[in-house]
Amino acid sequence: MSFKCANTLQGILSKGFLSVWGVFMLAFVGLLITFIMARSPTASLSHIYVKTQLELYEKSMYELHLSCLRAFGIDECKDLSYQFDTYFIANSHAFLLSPRVILLDVFVETQNILTSHLQHISRRHILVKN
Amino acid sequence: MMSKLHFLSRSQISVQKGFLSIEFFYAIMIFALGSLVCLSVVTHFMKFSLASSPKLMLEANTTILQIEHYLQASLIAEISPSRARLEIVDSAKLNGYGDINKSGSLYNQDILLPMQHFEITLLNGNQMRLAQTPILSNTLAPNTRFGILCRDLSAESVLITSLDASNIASLNKTFTLKEDVCPIAIPLESSAIEITYAGHKLFINGEILLEGVDTFEFLRNGNFVEFSLCVANNCYRGGNYVASFVEFL
Numbered sequence: 001m002s003f004k005c006a007n008t009l010q011g012i013l014s015k016g017f018l019s020v021w022g023v024f025m026l027a028f029v030g031l032l033i034t035f036i037m038a039r040s041p042t043a044s045l046s047h048i049y050v051k052t053q054l055e056l057y058e059k060s061m062y063e064l065h066l067s068c069l070r071a072f073g074i075d076e077c078k079d080l081s082y083q084f085d086t087y088f089i090a091n092s093h094a095f096l097l098s099p100r101v102i103l104l105d106v107f108v109e110t111q112n113i114l115t116s117h118l119q120h121i122s123r124r125h126i127l128v129k130n
Numbered sequence: 131m132m133s134k135l136h137f138l139s140r141s142q143i144s145v146q147k148g149f150l151s152i153e154f155f156y157a158i159m160i161f162a163l164g165s166l167v168c169l170s171v172v173t174h175f176m177k178f179s180l181a182s183s184p185k186l187m188l189e190a191n192t193t194i195l196q197i198e199h200y201l202q203a204s205l206i207a208e209i210s211p212s213r214a215r216l217e218i219v220d221s222a223k224l225n226g227y228g229d230i231n232k233s234g235s236l237y238n239q240d241i242l243l244p245m246q247h248f249e250i251t252l253l254n255g256n257q258m259r260l261a262q263t264p265i266l267s268n269t270l271a272p273n274t275r276f277g278i279l280c281r282d283l284s285a286e287s288v289l290i291t292s293l294d295a296s297n298i299a300s301l302n303k304t305f306t307l308k309e310d311v312c313p314i315a316i317p318l319e320s321s322a323i324e325i326t327y328a329g330h331k332l333f334i335n336g337e338i339l340l341e342g343v344d345t346f347e348f349l350r351n352g353n354f355v356e357f358s359l360c361v362a363n364n365c366y367r368g369g370n371y372v373a374s375f376v377e378f379l
Contacts, residue, residue, distance in 0.1 A: 016333070031165060045191065048192075048194075105241070124225050126316070128313055
């Protein structure tokens with residue numbers, strides 16, 4: 001029975017044909033899963049999770065730049081960038097507003113893996129030299 | 131089995147190739163239709179299959195984000211277990227957009243400049259003057275509020291009552307400290323934000339933020355303010371740093 005079935009299948013489809021169907025199958029299943037992920041109710045929760053994570057990395061980057069400024073001064077640490085957790089890209093920039101006041105801008109961005117949205121956070125801090 | 135293929139004539143092969151393109155087309159249509167149907171069915175059922183109500187969960191989470199945002203943007207925070215009074219920093223004046231009336235004041239070396247200077251050059255009793263630079267404007271004006279920050283990172287909010295011709299502002303409070311101890315003035319929003327919890331409801335400035343809250347509590351731990359809330363047997367925790375705008379090097 002199974003032999004007869006395989007025989008007729010071979011008659012209809014050549015080997016190349018089967019692989020085309022296979023590729024389509026994979027592509028559509030992949031698309032389906034990404035769509036389900038992006039539209040599921042958990043997607044909005046992932047946004048909140050990423051937001052919290054961004055806040056924490058912003059704090060880390062701020063402290064990193066602060067310790068750099070304390071150790072080497074503004075000439076050495078104008079721009080810093082760091083990649084947290086491979087997906088979170090953090091940049092910070094120090095700007096001398098006046099001889100005593102430094103503006104420190106921190107920017108962190110990431111792409112939400114679940115929904116592929118870009119999420120970012122930017123903060124400005126004021127530093128005062130003694 | 132394989133030998134059968136040798137008997138296919140040229141016309142039969144070309145027919146097979148024609149079928150290939152038709153089948154190609156059908157494959158796309160069938161899978162597209164199938165995936166659309168599956169998508170709608172799965173998302174429909176996912177809403178019901180989650181253990182707790184996603185809508186409630188989302189509302190609680192949005193509330194947490196909102197409170198965290200206000201905590202982060204605050205310069206002065208008075209925290210008690212069921213109430214928080216936050217003085218919010220005027221982000222437009224802090225982050226910039228410069229002053230449209232002054233040429234070249236928006237950017238300097240690729241950086242968006244703040245609207246005003248933060249350094250106090252004179253603080254004597256109830257008089258205050260801010261540093262002036264040609265590119266930054268002077269936003270000292272009657273009825274604007276500022277947070278004056280001292281070296282021990284304690285801040286106090288003041289209201290400018292009047293302004294004289296030499297840009298010296300009169301404040302509604304009298305300071306015994308001088309400008310070398312309290313060197314920074316940060317612009318504040320015109321009114322403070324109050325988050326209160328009363329009668330199973332959370333309020334922001336008297337307006338309802340979230341209903342059906344079973345428990346809610348603020349907890350201050352130095353510079354970090356933590357809060358916990360329980361909605362429909364689900365408990366959440368959040369928190370953020372307050373007054374983290376200024377640091378002394």
